Amino acid sequence: MFAESVAEIARGRRLFDVCLVGSGPAGITLASELDARGLSVLLLEAGGAHVDPASQEMFEAEVVGPLRFDPAVARLRCFGGSSNHWGGFCRPLDAIDFEDKIPGIDSAWPIARSDLDPFLGRAEAILELPAAQPDTAFGERVRHTPMRYSPPVHFAVKYRPLLQRSSRTLVALDACVVGLQERAGHIHALQVCGPDGVPHALRARQVVLCAGGIENSRLLLWANACNGGRIVPEPYALGRYWFEHPHFTLGEAWLEDDSAFAFDRWSIAWVAPMQHVLRDQGMLNVGLRLTRQHRETAREIAVRLGCVAPALGRAALSQLGRRLTCGVLLRASWEQAPQPWNRVVLSADRDRLGVPRAELHWRLGDLERTSARNAALMLATECARRGVGRVRLDDWVLARGAFPADDEIKGNHHMGGTRMSRDARRGVVDANCRVHGCANLFVAGSSVFPSGGASNPTLTIVQLALRLADHLARPARAQALT
Ligand SMILES: Cc1cc2nc3c(=O)[nH]c(=O)nc-3n(C[C@H](O)[C@H](O)[C@H](O)COP(=O)(O)OP(=O)(O)OC[C@H]3O[C@@H](n4cnc5c(N)ncnc54)[C@H](O)[C@@H]3O)c2cc1C
Known part of the structure; x- marks a missing residue:
């Protein structure tokens, strides 16, 4: 059921499970x-029932680095x-995303993909995903990686009736x-404030x-500071190893035979390097997306192709409009290496409830650029080898240029900051998502990811939440043994 107010709950002096x-x-x-599972639950939400600018303002934060975005709308x-x-x-994470695959990059999880697999079916049902299609090879180094689409499920709409009816959840x-x-x-x-700002x-x-x-990082950093560092006694990793999925246009392609790719209902074909190639080449996981363009944009692609390869450009223009040929935009959404200097810190500026705002230090490095370039070159080589198309990459991708600030930049996938590790000096939570050094405090969500592969995070977030629910429902003595 829904509570009247924070003050009303405080008056009840109830101890929730x-x-x-x-x-x-x-x-x-x-x-x-x-x-x-029969536990009594208190679910606290800072915002109201609907989006409200005054509430969003509480999420304002500064991004420090060459690529800016607005955390209040992300x-x-x-x-x-x-x-x-x-x-x-x-898309679930790949098995390799749980491993250390690049020397010097601390990206391994303390659990394997097989630890999350038992929760995949239930997570898929929650997100109402269609049946999975397996990855298939496109040559020896590249694979087709079909995406799955949730309707999308809006959790407030789907679960409000259940939560409203419940006598155990408030x-x-x-x-x-x-x-x-x-x-x-x-x-x-x-300590919880209602709209009047009074803490209970x-x-x-x-x-x-x-x-x-x-x-998650902001709240834990603040709580730790207010409690003399006793909540996270080893605080080095707290707020650090924060990362996103860079989202950039890498170039474009002309496909003479688009049947080589499985375009989905959004006119997107998804490809990625094979997992063993990532390990062999020491590169980050890269999701390439080929988006079919309309005829006019396809003509522009053919003309640009003509500037670098005149014969190809002429051939492309002559094929314009023919079945199976198309111009595509080549974009990528990919893995960012977890680095300690990318981090959430507390700003000197405070919100109206007196909590320091988050300040996000974030930049992309050369490993991100070279990984995307290598993946795109593998695709280009395979297309040329099969004679199904030609790829043209933008200058910044090939020539060590800066990441273009006028692109999409990021995917609103906020990961890391309270990363999972067996070692309290390298992570904030253990393999059960419990904060090292605090017996009854846990973290859920993508802030616990030690690394994020190239897959969108929410399916993994739901898998981890299901796994954590199993853990929390165990008696304390059984929890201590896992
Ligand atoms: C435009 C956009 C598109 C996206 N598309 C995709 C996609 O296609 N696929 C995908 O996998 N992911 C996508 N994502 C990311 C996805 O939305 C997140 O991964 C997911 O919502 C994270 O779930 P969460 O429960 O961890 O956090 P959130 O959804 O961020 O929920 C956290 C909640 O905690 C509340 N809260 C915060 N602080 C406090 C506090 N101090 N006290 C009480 N409550 C608090 C917030 O108000 C919020 O309601 C997208 C995100 C955006 C913004």
């Missing part, structure tokens, strides 16, 4: 799973979180967590931060 901070895909998946602060405007593109909107109170290695209480102490046996890929 689990308190979830944030109602996006991570928080709502956990709420419905824990509720089904996520939503309301019931359902960013699932209210996500695209629904879904949802509080306009309930912003502004602090955590530590006592003897546990979270003793959460609420209590739960176990607390899970599900506040999103920037706010």
